[in-house]
Amino acid sequence: MEDLNELDELIQGNTAEEKLQSAKEIITGMEKDIFKLRAELKRNENSMKKLQEAVSASAQNQNNTSSAFLLPSEFKKSWEILIMENILDLFTPFLSSQIDFVILSQTLVKQIISYVDKEINCKVSAFLSLLGLNESNSDKIRKYSLKMFQDNYLTAFPCPPASKIANIFLGIVSRNVYNKAKALVETSDFENFVNNMHKLSVHMLLNDPPLDVKIPQEIEYIKIIKPDDYYYIDGFPVGNPEAILVLPCVMKGNHIYAGTKPSVLVLPEDFNKNPSPIINKKSMIEEQRSADPCVRHQSSLILNKYSEDLDSYPPLQRRKEDFTKKDCLLCKINSPCAYCSKVTLLALAKRIPNSANQRHIARVQSNSLVESPAKGKYITNALSRRLSEAAKKMDKKTFIKNKHIDKEACKVM
Incomplete structure (x- = not known):
């Protein structure tokens, strides 16, 4: 009864129509208040979720606080220099052939990251051998030694000679671009790129959790919709141009790390996607049918030169x-x-x-x-x-x- 009396006091009007109109206005106002409360509740829930993620991230990154280790902002700056300057300086001769540019740059980055990963595994294996443990304990040893690796990564993982990376790189490039690639590895730009990429690779693999550059298996084309979402190695985004992906952004799990962006080359309007300038697969297949075993093996290496676990032992050299x-x-x-x-x-x-x-x-x-x-x-x-x-x-x-x-x-x- 008291609630009804309070409601009667809120409703104003002398006639029934006026009271009905007043009641509708009161209900509309209450619905707006409820909507505002729900929106505020949603914002509070999102804020709590972000705080929980921050607490979880700080717990995961407790091993990333070494004074010698790069901060996320420092990593981002070094990554941008690598993308915007080092890659362009090194692979400038291939700017007219965008597919060659992409394949060679991706191949070199993958080889350096793979080399660093092998170095870390060798250090972990040395610890296992010293302690008399088997390989099943490698993950534990790697986790326990992570802080020590971060504090001493410059001395524990020095940059290898550029000639060592060059030999690995030249061993898998296509014969169509071998001469140009050989000229690249003899320049100071190649040594500079190897030094910077090696340092970033050590940071990526020693990070907790490790960072990753998910390089696609095939050439990837992108339609530029939001120009601010990419690094442009060459070309300017006028309108909504099509671009070719050079390197994707650095990922930490399922999230982008430190605000890095994918790097692309803006393609000209007359760009022809097929056939690839680096190799014509149809002609290579015809060549394999008539070639001797050695040539067939070399051709298969060229067709799959960017895939991993290649057979490095060609068959017997048998010529005419x-x-x-x-x-x-x-x-x-x-x-x-x-x-x-x-x-x-x-x-x-x-x-x-x-x-x-x-x-x-x-x-x-x-x-x-x-x-x-x-x-x-x-x-x-x-x-x-x-x-x-x-x-x-x-x-x-x-x-x-x-x-x-x-x-x-x-x-x-």
Whole structure:
């Protein structure tokens, strides 16, 4: 009853219509107040969530407070210098070929990060050996030694000679750009890039949790919608241009670290995505079908030169000169070499169909001559097919015969 009396006091008006209108206004005002309270509650919940994340991050980063270790702001500044200056200075000769630029820069970055990771694993393995522990304890040892690694990372993980990274880099680049790449590794810009990237890689892998640059497996094209979201190595974003991704941003788990951005090259309007300037896969496949085992292996390396765990042991070097010896079929009938035998069989199989339209004469036991064009054509086709099959089998048998010398050659087959 008291609530109803209070409600009657709030409602103003002499007539029923005026009281109804007053009640509607009161209800509308209360709904607005409820909406404001809900919005404020949502803001408070978000604030509490951010505080919880900050507390969790401070707990995770308690090992990242070394005085010698880079702060996030210092890392971001060094990363921007690497992206905006060092990469551009080093790979300037490839600016006209954007795909070459991207592949080479990504390959070099991946190799340096991989090299640093191997260095850290070697240090951890040394600790395990010293303590007499097995590999199952490597994660624990790495966690316990993390603070010590951070305090002494400049002495524990010195930058390797640029020539060492250069040899690794040149060992996996395409033969189409090998000469240009070889000229790059001999410059001071290459040494400067290796030094800076090595230092950043040590910071990334010793961070708790580790930082990561998730380089895509294939070329990635981006439509620029928000220009402020990218680093531009070359070109200016006019309108909504298309760009090619060089390096993605540095990630800490599922979050962007220290406000880093993806780096891109703005593409010209007449840019052709296909075929790739660095290699034409269709022509390479045709080449593999006709090449010897060594060439096929080298071609497969070029097609997959940016993938990991490549086979670094090519098959036996077998060239045409190895077959054209003095003891070939042209010299000794009883000891033909594989190359001459194959060529002879294929040539014979090629010539026989040309005589299919002629009149074929077969000699029978009675020494009489029988003319049989249809039967001769059938014999010709069968003989041609058998000769071709024999040539293929001879090529395969000759190749398998060397498997005790070169097992990898058999894998190529």
